[in-house]
Amino acid sequence: MGSKQSVLQASGYELVTEQDKMMLVKNKGGDQFVIKKLNANQDAVSNFLQQLSHPHIVHHKEIIRDRDCLYLVLDHCEGGDLAEITKLRITFSKILDWTVKICMALKHLHDQQILHKNLQPKSIFFTACGTIGLGEFGAIHEWSIEAQTAETKALSYVAPENLNGRPFDEKSEIWSLGCVIYEMCMRKCAFTGRSTVDIITKILTCSYEALPETFSEDLRQLVKDTLQIDPANRPSVSEILMRPFIIEHLYEKSTQTIEELYGRLNVLEELAKGLETVHYKTTIGSLAGGVVGLAGGITSVVGLILTPFTLGASLIVTGVGIGVAVAGGVASGASNITKMVNQRTDRQKIKIIITELQEKIASTCSCIQNIQIAVITRKVLSENKDSCSNAQSGTDWANVGARLGRGLGGIAELIRLIQVSSVGRVAAQTARAVRVAEAATGVLTGLFVAVDILFIALDAKEIHKLRRDYASIPTQQESEIAATNTESESNQTPGSTNDARNVQELQSEIMRFVRKIRETKEELTKIIDELNVELQNLEPDIQTQITRNYESL
Numbered sequence: 001m002g003s004k005q006s007v008l009q010a011s012g013y014e015l016v017t018e019q020d021k022m023m024l025v026k027n028k029g030g031d032q033f034v035i036k037k038l039n040a041n042q043d044a045v046s047n048f049l050q051q052l053s054h055p056h057i058v059h060h061k062e063i064i065r066d067r068d069c070l071y072l073v074l075d076h077c078e079g080g081d082l083a084e085i086t087k088l089r090i091t092f093s094k095i096l097d098w099t100v101k102i103c104m105a106l107k108h109l110h111d112q113q114i115l116h117k118n119l120q121p122k123s124i125f126f127t128a129c130g131t132i133g134l135g136e137f138g139a140i141h142e143w144s145i146e147a148q149t150a151e152t153k154a155l156s157y158v159a160p161e162n163l164n165g166r167p168f169d170e171k172s173e174i175w176s177l178g179c180v181i182y183e184m185c186m187r188k189c190a191f192t193g194r195s196t197v198d199i200i201t202k203i204l205t206c207s208y209e210a211l212p213e214t215f216s217e218d219l220r221q222l223v224k225d226t227l228q229i230d231p232a233n234r235p236s237v238s239e240i241l242m243r244p245f246i247i248e249h250l251y252e253k254s255t256q257t258i259e260e261l262y263g264r265l266n267v268l269e270e271l272a273k274g275l276e277t278v279h280y281k282t283t284i285g286s287l288a289g290g291v292v293g294l295a296g297g298i299t300s301v302v303g304l305i306l307t308p309f310t311l312g313a314s315l316i317v318t319g320v321g322i323g324v325a326v327a328g329g330v331a332s333g334a335s336n337i338t339k340m341v342n343q344r345t346d347r348q349k350i351k352i353i354i355t356e357l358q359e360k361i362a363s364t365c366s367c368i369q370n371i372q373i374a375v376i377t378r379k380v381l382s383e384n385k386d387s388c389s390n391a392q393s394g395t396d397w398a399n400v401g402a403r404l405g406r407g408l409g410g411i412a413e414l415i416r417l418i419q420v421s422s423v424g425r426v427a428a429q430t431a432r433a434v435r436v437a438e439a440a441t442g443v444l445t446g447l448f449v450a451v452d453i454l455f456i457a458l459d460a461k462e463i464h465k466l467r468r469d470y471a472s473i474p475t476q477q478e479s480e481i482a483a484t485n486t487e488s489e490s491n492q493t494p495g496s497t498n499d500a501r502n503v504q505e506l507q508s509e510i511m512r513f514v515r516k517i518r519e520t521k522e523e524l525t526k527i528i529d530e531l532n533v534e535l536q537n538l539e540p541d542i543q544t545q546i547t548r549n550y551e552s553l
Contacts, residue, residue, distance in 0.1 A: 007066045032076040055362035056105040058135035079126025086183050095184045098132050105134045106237045110170050119176035120157045129356040156189040160204050171231035178226025218245040242374040251542050254367045261528050265521050272517040275510050347455040358444045365437035368534050369430045375541045436530050443523045450516040457509040
């Protein structure tokens with residue numbers, strides 16, 4: 001234990017809790033991460049996980065090597081996993097949105113010939129901001145059919161061909177995807193039984209309760225297509241993302257998110273104004289109160305920001321923040337230790353706001369990329385149907401649109417060939433979205449750093465004041481002497497000078513942060529404007545293709 005602690009501490013982490021081969025740690029800034037202990041021979045696996053970069057795949061931060069083992073550091077998903085959430089009733093819009101985001105993540109993997117190999121609700125996580133992401137890759141846990149069958153629950157997601165001894169491939173993963181979608185809809189596994197034999201029999205015969213008609217026909221058809229016994233009849237993840245109802249959802253969701261992002265920029269401006277007010281109201285005589293007021297002001301702003309995501313519960317936080325802000329002006333004798341704790345708490349809340357902006361922008365960029373790929377592929381499919389039909393004899397081109405819409409399978413290879421031949425057009429279309437995502441990451445990373453600088457400065461001021469106050473506490477004998485010695489009055493002058501210096505430094509740090517917020521807002525406005533333009537440019541093609549698809553049905 002001591003060796004492990006020292007290795008983690010040397011890398012800047014402090015152990016919070018530990019369970020089995022998984023640890024929850026935090027860094028010096030208070031950010032939490034999960035660390036998984038791996039065998040040394042899993043080095044190649046952990047290396048490729050570090051290379052994955054997608055808004056809907058859990059970020060694998062770094063590898064810490066220690067003698068005969070590895071520690072894989074990944075983001076802590078405070079929102080829990082899908083297995084917990086499926087116990088609750090989920091709206092149709094959430095089911096569809098999560099399904100699309102999971103497919104986007106799978107496509108990113110499959111395009112690189114990478115398999116997840118452990119797709120089930122407990123391997124799908126949510127961040128504190130509610131963003132869904134794939135984690136718990138099977139390769140880390142040395143996934144195998146034997147390992148899966150050892151746990152009855154996990155067996156329910158194994159494809160029939162794997163039970164018959166065939167190797168795991170992309171189509172096996174599509175079966176697992178179908179099981180996950182089904183469970184989100186029905187709040188129970190598609191294949192259950194009293195024993196392992198019962199479950200295996202149901203999987204091999206594809207015996208499950210059909211989704212009720214309360215769900216959309218498109219979603220019911222998608223589940224039916226993904227749970228085909230013959231892998232050849234299952235759609236690829238690229239086919240799924242090309243379906244008109246998926247494209248339409250991506251477009252509507254991206255439009256909605258862009259509107260929300262514009263609203264968040266106004267929140268940044270309000271935060272800047274609030275901090276600016278703190279700057280002007282900070283005086284020598286109310287330094288301590290000003291710091292408390294700053295913490296309270298930030299708390300109240302955070303409460304208002306989080307209200308839409310907490311169903312109004314964070315209005316309590318707002319009320320408390322306003323109360324603290326008022327109290328800061330009159331209660332300068334509040335505990336310095338309490339203020340420091342509050343400041344660190346506020347730091348995390350502000351970081352959540354920045355993280356939400358970053359996650360939403362990255363996800364929207366990915367959505368737009370997927371729309372562009374789907375639109376281009378379908379367009380090329382239509383433009384080149386004559387030449388492609390020579391290479392793909394027997395293809396019923398009149399019904400290709402309907403097949404893409406309803407997922408009747410059989411054209412996965414054709415789509416793959418078209419996407420390969422159109423790689424130049426796809427790259428040109430998606431390059432701008434990639435650049436926008438990278439720019440947003442850089443801008444928001446700068447704001448993250450500014451938050452740390454501001455609060456480190458606040459912590460330093462409070463620590464300095466705490467030490468000075470502690471050192472100034474007189475002993476009983478000193479108090480008796482001081483009662484008859486008027487020199488104690490003259491000692492107040494240096495203290496006042498120090499207070500003035502602290503105020504000026506605090507004001508300076510606050511105003512730097514205010515400027516950084518406003519710079520960030522301006523840059524993010526340009527970034528979101530670019531996303532909006534990209535989305536608007538796609539609208540005509542989307543409407544045309546959706547119309548054609550419905551006419552062919």
